[in-house]
Amino acid sequence: MLDVSRDEITNGSLVRALVLLAVPLVAQNLVQVAQQIVDIFWLGRLGETAVAAVGVNIPLTSLIFSVFMITVTGTQVLVSQRVGADELSRARRAVFHGMSLAFALGITMTVLVFVFGRDIIALFGAESAVASAAVTYLVTYSLGFPILGMGDAIEMGFVGWGDSRAALYINVVAVGINIVLDPILIFGLGIPGFEGFGIAGAALATILGYGCSSLFGLGMMIRGRDGFTLTREAMTFRLSDFRELFDIGLPMFGQRAAAQSVRVLIIAVVTAAGGPAAVSAYTIGASVASIAFIPASGLQSAAQSVIGQNIGAENPMRASRTTWVGVAIAAVGLSVIGVIQWFIPGMLTNLFVPNVSQATYDLTVDYLRILAYGYWGIGVMYLLGAGFNGASRTKTTMVADMVKYWGIRLPIAAVGVLWLGYDVHAVFWAVTLSNCVAAVGFGIYYYFQVSDGMTRRASRSANSSVDD
Numbered sequence: 408m409l410d411v412s413r414d415e416i417t418n419g420s421l422v423r424a425l426v427l428l429a430v431p432l433v434a435q436n437l438v439q440v441a442q443q444i445v446d447i448f449w450l451g452r453l454g455e456t457a458v459a460a461v462g463v464n465i466p467l468t469s470l471i472f473s474v475f476m477i478t479v480t481g482t483q484v485l486v487s488q489r490v491g492a493d494e495l496s497r498a499r500r501a502v503f504h505g506m507s508l509a510f511a512l513g514i515t516m517t518v519l520v521f522v523f524g525r526d527i528i529a530l531f532g533a534e535s536a537v538a539s540a541a542v543t544y545l546v547t548y549s550l551g552f553p554i555l556g557m558g559d560a561i562e563m564g565f566v567g568w569g570d571s572r573a574a575l576y577i578n579v580v581a582v583g584i585n586i587v588l589d590p591i592l593i594f595g596l597g598i599p600g601f602e603g604f605g606i607a608g609a610a611l612a613t614i615l616g617y618g619c620s621s622l623f624g625l626g627m628m629i630r631g632r633d634g635f636t637l638t639r640e641a642m643t644f645r646l647s648d649f650r651e652l653f654d655i656g657l658p659m660f661g662q663r664a665a666a667q668s669v670r671v672l673i674i675a676v677v678t679a680a681g682g683p684a685a686v687s688a689y690t691i692g693a694s695v696a697s698i699a700f701i702p703a704s705g706l707q708s709a710a711q712s713v714i715g716q717n718i719g720a721e722n723p724m725r726a727s728r729t730t731w732v733g734v735a736i737a738a739v740g741l742s743v744i745g746v747i748q749w750f751i752p753g754m755l756t757n758l759f760v761p762n763v764s765q766a767t768y769d770l771t772v773d774y775l776r777i778l779a780y781g782y783w784g785i786g787v788m789y790l791l792g793a794g795f796n797g798a799s800r801t802k803t804t805m806v807a808d809m810v811k812y813w814g815i816r817l818p819i820a821a822v823g824v825l826w827l828g829y830d831v832h833a834v835f836w837a838v839t840l841s842n843c844v845a846a847v848g849f850g851i852y853y854y855f856q857v858s859d860g861m862t863r864r865a866s867r868s869a870n871s872s873v874d875d
Contacts, residue, residue, distance in 0.1 A: 416569055416713050417491060417720040421732045428709035429702075431575035432566070436701040438575075442582040442616075449589045450609055457606045460540035466667060467527065468548065471516055473663035478509040478560045480711075481656030484796055485648075486567030487712045488869045491719025495634060499641035502564035502628070504648040509560040513553030520549035540606050547607045551614025558621030561628060567712050568635040577624040585616030658805035659796075665805075669812040673820060673834065680824040681770065681831035687763065688770035689834070695755050696778055699744050700785055703737050707789040714797025719869045723862035730794030730853065737786030745782035752776050774835045781839035784846035791849045798865035803856075807849045816841035 411427040412419075450457045482505030489498035528541045558577065565573035592608030592615075595601035604611060628637040677689045710733040717726040748755065752775035756768055763771070788811070792804040816837050823833025 411569060413490060413569055413716065416716045417722055417725070421713070421725070421729050422736070424713050425706060425709050425729070425733055425736065428566075428569065428571045428712060429705045431571040432705035432708050433702050435571075435575045435578045436705055438578050438582045440698060440701070442585055445586050445589060446609055446613070449593050450606065453593065453605060456536050456540055457609075459537045460544055460606060461609070463528065463537065463541040464545050464548070466671060467545065470664060470667045471520075471552070472555075473660050473667060474512055474516060475509060475556045475559055476659040476663050477653060477656035478505045478512065478556060479563050479656070480659040480796060480801060481505060481652035481654075482560045483563040483567040483708070483711055484655050484715050484799060484801075485651055486564050487569075487715025487797065488719040488799070490568055491716030492721075492870050494719075496638070496640055498568065499636065499638055500643065500645070501648060501652075502560065502567075502635075503637065503641045503643075504645070504652060505560035505564065506557045507644070508649060508652055509556035510553045513556035516552045517549045520545060520552075524549070544606050544610050547610035548614060551610075551618060554618045554621050555614065558617055558624055561621065561624040564628070565624070565632070565635060566708060567715065568633070569712060569716065570632055570635060571709060571712075573624070573627055573632060573635075576627075577620045580623045581616040581620030583616075584619050585612050588612035588615055655796075655799055655801050658801040662801075662805040662808045665809050666812055669817055672817060676817075676820050676824050677831055677834050680829075680834060684764060684766040684770055685831040685834075687767045688774050688831070691756060691763075691767075691771045692774040692778055692835075695748070695775060696782075696785075699741070699748065699782065700789075702740055702744075703786045703789040706733055706737055706740075706786075707793045710790055710793035711797045714794060718798055718862065718866050721866050721870060723866040726797065726862045726866070727794065727857045730790060730797075733790035733793060734787050734850070737790045738783045741782040741786035745779035748782075749776050749779040770831065773832065777832070777835045777839050781842035784839075784842035784844075787846035788842070788849060791846075791853050794853055798862055799868070800856075800861065800865070803852075807845065807852075810848075811841050811845035815844055 411424050416424050416428075446461070447458065450461060482502060485501040485505075486498045489495070489501060524545050525542050528538050528545065558581075562574040562577055565571070565577075589609060589612045590596040591598060591603070592612045593603050593605060594608075595603035625637070628635065630636070674686065674689065677685050681688075710729060713729050714726045717723070717729065752772040753768070755775060756763065756771045788807070792807070795801065795803045795807075819837035819840060820834040823829045823837065824831070827833070
């Protein structure tokens with residue numbers, strides 16, 4: 408029912424192609440959210456120290472995993488363009504290069520964590536018990552970086568090929584194994600005489616789950632799905648392929664790293680503006696928003712594949728039309744979610760954190776309503792980013808995000824709180840205004856770039872590459 412052929416992607420209904428590719432990706436993201444909830448459930452039974460230790464690791468691991476955006480985006484875009492151009496052997500080779508590069512980057516990040524992990528955790532200023540547990544979790548988790556990175560490249564290879572269901576299957580395997588192993592490796596449940604590894608067990612459950620899923624994905628590649636298979640011919644190293652992966656993916660690493668660093672600064676401004684209650688409200692709002700944006704994230708990934716394949720198939724106008732169709736779907740869909748959120752902010756607050764102070768509750772309700780006004784802008788930014796990324800213009804997406812975070816959001820928040828003396832509501836409005844202003848500006852820029860022949864040039868470039 409969710410099958411979509413390459414012919415449908417390049418010649419059929421755009422709405423159907425986008426929706427059929429996006430549905431498994433949205434389900435995949437929801438599965439990952441479920442895994443995080445289960446992790447917190449079991450870690451909570453270890454005590455507040457374990458939960459706080461994982462909390463310290465969240466921004467750090469997010470920053471570390473931004474490195475894999477090089478192979479995630481590079482692999483998907485390169486594969487989709489080559490599939491669209493009917494260069495299937497080169498598409499398979501792109502996946503092999505993405506896997507190899509991700510594995511090498513993972514080993515590098517593991518070594519860096521082993522050497523500098525303790526010093527980095529110390530920068531967060533956590534109390535000794537939390538810091539010690541955080542180091543244990545990070546070092547254990549880092550053992551899985553190479554296989555985690557390789558698994559992500561395999562997933563994006565399938566998505567770029569037009570088979571998003573395979574990515575869903577890979578994640579279901581990972582999360583299913585993780586959920587089963589969590590209570591066993593944390594507490595030793597079900598194994599007489601084994602008391603578990605504590606917080607290290609949670610990290611082990613995650614990397615074992617994703618390790619098995621990566622092997623599962625590799626098995627699907629070796630067996631083959633719709634022509635997507637790992638052949639002996641594909642397992643050859645070409646510097647030109649690594650160079651293309653870096654050219655496409657490196658700006659996405661910069662984009663993700665810039666966004667994560669701004670969030671750290673924003674939290675500092677929130678702390679100055681309203682103390683613990685404001686930080687709690689901001690954190691709850693960010694958690695709710697991250698779930699609300701799952702459909703847009705899935706749609707963006709689907710659109711990148713559709714756009715990339717049409718670029719490769721020399722359908723530049725269809726590629727740009729895909730972007731606008733995706734923008735319309737995302738804007739309407741996220742607006743509906745925003746309206747629902749505006750009417751039930753109190754219910755959402757109690758759902759995420761049942762027992763909060765009245766000050767935190769009031770601020771969270773305000774923030775959720777303010778966020779709702781700008782949800783459409785987030786959806787638009789996701790899909791315009793897909794339009795540029797699918798055309799290999801990832802540097803443009805990086806600049807747009809940097810303008811949104813560094814040029815609009817942070818200045819408004821900092822000036823409002825630190826100079827004009829407003830309370831934390833200045834930060835809340837800075838988030839929503841930056842989403843809306845950036846979406847309008849990015850949309851205008853995309854329109855003029857397409858009018859100037861951006862997709863036509865991308866199509867010519869994708870089809871003029873010479874195999875070395």
